[in-house]
Amino acid sequence: AQSVTQLGSHVSVSEGALVLLRCNYSSSVPPYLFWYVQYPNQGLQLLLKYTSAATLVKGINGFEAEFKKSETSFHLTKPSAHMSDAAEYFCAVTGRAGNQFYFGTGTSLTVIP
């Protein structure tokens, strides 16, 4: 079975500061991992995904995430926060055999000017 845990339902950072959103996964098989961003009243937009090709994954809008098997983590980072990064972020995992996505509970990112 797969699951993800997002530590911190709310994260606030100053504009220009480092963004770190945490995601830990549980999977009985090598997982595929995803980070999505959701703006108010919109669907989910894919930021990046881990599919075992490389442990450091670069995504859109300057975000990146590193897959660490030893820590079962896939934390999302961005060196310098922009006001436009304020949104809800979801981590998700899926097994290689199945279709179903398992979403974390989400982290709301606030960027303080």
Add this chain to the structure above:
Amino acid sequence: GAVVSQHPSWVICKSGTSVKIECRSLDFQATTMFWYRQFPKQSLMLMATSNEGSKATYEQGVEKDKFLINHASLTLSTLTVTSAHPEDSSFYICSAKIDASVHNEQFFGPGTRLTVL
């Protein structure tokens, strides 16, 4: 590429009426689509997996007769909320998986905001 649309983007209806929400994959074929429900400030809850040409697979606790799913073609799935009540008010999001996908990636629609008065 890999665009999923939903229609309508928002709908307001009276209690007791039925509402149909469409989910379309615009530039790819999707044998499998998914319907999620999202309450305010919460994560997505998978309601059902929609399979083209066969019956949908519903998650535990989701009423099949209330949330009718039809996947009539490789690019269209519909969710009909029958006899809607105020507690059905929510944000409904669909997603689709590319048939040839090797990573199980899902592409999400923009969502439909349903308000039942």
